[in-house]
Amino acid sequence: MSVSKNDIKFVQSLRLKKFRQKYNNFIAEGEKIAGEALLSSRCKVVRVFALPEWLHENAAQLSPIQASAITEAGENDLAKLSGLSTPNKVLMVLEVPQAGELPLIHTALYLDDVQDPGNLGAILRIADWFAVPQVFCSPGSVDVYNPKVVQASMGAFLRVDSQEIELETLLRRQPELPVLGAVLDGENLFTTPLPSSGLLIVGNESKGIRPATQQLLSHRIAIPKAPGGGAESLNAAVATGIITACWINRV
Amino acid sequence: MSVSKNDIKFVQSLRLKKFRQKYNNFIAEGEKIAGEALLSSRCKVVRVFALPEWLHENAAQLSPIQASAITEAGENDLAKLSGLSTPNKVLMVLEVPQAGELPLIHTALYLDDVQDPGNLGAILRIADWFAVPQVFCSPGSVDVYNPKVVQASMGAFLRVDSQEIELETLLRRQPELPVLGAVLDGENLFTTPLPSSGLLIVGNESKGIRPATQQLLSHRIAIPKAPGGGAESLNAAVATGIITACWINRV
Known part of the structure; x- marks a missing residue:
């Protein structure tokens, strides 16, 4: 044919x-x-x-x-x-795989309006590497099945469960679930105690975590900027990698 | 006009x-x-x-x-x-700023044929955030002044010193400089002792660090994959972020 x-x-x-x-x-x-x-x-x-x-x-x-x-x-x-x-x-x-029954979350990522396909692909690889089984996406995030996401994920979409869902839906089901997120005035990621399970929120590339979502954080963390460091922020996937690596390797 | x-x-x-x-x-x-x-x-x-x-x-x-x-x-x-x-x-x-006299390196990054402009831009932001003053590039790496690199760097090119140079030239000048790089069989980044100064090598997106460059490593490290983790690798900028964050925050 x-x-x-x-x-x-x-x-x-x-x-x-x-x-x-x-x-x-x-x-x-x-x-x-x-x-x-x-x-x-x-x-x-x-x-x-x-x-x-x-x-x-x-x-x-x-x-x-x-x-x-x-x-x-x-x-x-x-x-x-x-x-x-x-x-x-x-x-x-x-x-597109059928969304199965919503799993109980142990460790997962939640993408709060992440827009860049390359970032989402790189984040799926992070989840895959650190055995974080689910990546949830807000309705305003880029689609996991966007061809650029699929390519950038290097096949991680075949191993990491991902679905579009409202954060509130997840938290209604597991109200006690720790919710972690990086904010400007957060506690030093390298020294603050981290929970052994939870949902890590990844914010939008230019706006960070939405104010409404920030109110749901139980653990406000920050990647400490070195004295003399100049950048206003890190790339969203890079920040997610640093936080996930520290979290998974410390708990 | x-x-x-x-x-x-x-x-x-x-x-x-x-x-x-x-x-x-x-x-x-x-x-x-x-x-x-x-x-x-x-x-x-x-x-x-x-x-x-x-x-x-x-x-x-x-x-x-x-x-x-x-x-x-x-x-x-x-x-x-x-x-x-x-x-x-x-x-x-x-x-393009004049390349000044080659500085003595305390902590720096060396990009070994990194190809993706988005990755180089994100890596410049990492250096800027963690106050790593220099990012050196192999002649085979993407050009720092490529418009996509400049955009992805979010202005970090204005604060981080970068120049194209052979690795051998740097090491001839500072033969005792520790050279760190991530390789598959490296020591766990989170537990192995790291030197207080040195040059972190960032490998190519698909091939990693070139074999000739690997022979120059004094510290072979690895970002440990979680049990059950599936990805073959992390995105190059994400891996650089994780290693740099751990290195700068531990020494």
């Missing part, structure tokens, strides 16, 4: 959240992510578009996939399908 | 390293960065292109700048001048 105009139209439409929601599908590109997706049970593989050589090399892993879902593509086809400036040898359409 | 075709050609040319080197100039955009650049003595302001309202609001800070360097621009002009998808109210052309 070769790539049709409808295929291109369909895949390109998935760059928009509206169509990802309509079809419940999203795009994942590249050999590493595709290889992991084939091994994962988390996201059903809906379509595979790939160079003949890639299909040949990965025939064994592709055997459970219906033949009609696999399409041989040329480099020109992949360039049209892909939203990346450097298209890959393989592009997959995956099914 | 209004924006000429030559202005547009000149500013657009600065998106390329070749022309940044030829003219010794680079682009910085946005109100925050422009405001900081006007207050900083580090980079001479060569040209200012801005909306009339911005010029009016910032007349006092602009007074030391030659009138011939200031150009009123419309939104359409700024869209042509800017490489960003959302142009700002102001775009400046700044002079």
Whole structure:
């Protein structure tokens, strides 16, 4: 089967959240992510578009996939399908996993209007590395299945549970859950006692944690700026990495 | 003075390293960065292109700048001048600062072929926050004056000293300088003793620290992955943030 105009139209439409929601599908590109997706049970593989050589090399892993879902593509086809400036040898359409029953939270991250896809991707990798099982997102955050998030996550979306949900919904269910967040006048992350479980709030890139959300914090922390340090803030993913690393390695 | 075709050609040319080197100039955009650049003595302001309202609001800070360097621009002009998808109210052309005499290193970062402009920008913010005064870059790293680096650094390029230099040149001058780097089989960052001064090597996004560079490490460290953690790696800027935060706060 070769790539049709409808295929291109369909895949390109998935760059928009509206169509990802309509079809419940999203795009994942590249050999590493595709290889992991084939091994994962988390996201059903809906379509595979790939160079003949890639299909040949990965025939064994592709055997459970219906033949009609696999399409041989040329480099020109992949360039049209892909939203990346450097298209890959393989592009997959995956099914957005069903949100299961809301889990009881032990440690999790909550993204309070994080906007940058690269940041969300890097944050999913942080959760994956430190075995934080869930990343929740406010309705105003960038969509986890945005193609740039998927790429930046390097496959972490296959292992970290993520869903869009209001913070209040989580806290109504677990009112005693510690809520941690970095604020300007917070306690020194390196010296203040941290709870052994909880929800770490990650604020928006330019505005930080929203005032309404700040009122819900039980642990106001700060990454101490060194004497003589000049920056107004750290990148959101960098700050999340520092806090998560210290938290998980101290408790 | 209004924006000429030559202005547009000149500013657009600065998106390329070749022309940044030829003219010794680079682009910085946005109100925050422009405001900081006007207050900083580090980079001479060569040209200012801005909306009339911005010029009016910032007349006092602009007074030391030659009138011939200031150009009123419309939104359409700024869209042509800017490489960003959302142009700002102001775009400046700044002079690349002269590399001063090579400083003696106390704590510094060395980027070993870091490629992503967003990562380099985030790393400059890390250095700025933790008062690490220098960020050195290998000749294979992305250029510090790439417009995307400048934007992602949020002005940190005005406070952190950065220059392109071979690692060997630094180590020939300070052969006893501790050299730290994250490698897969390194010692746990949170428990291993760290030197009070040194050079932290940041590896390439996909390949990590080059084998030749690894041989120069005196302290092989690792950010411990949590039991059950799945990611193969962390984002380069996130890893740099975690290591720098722990290092600076422990010594």
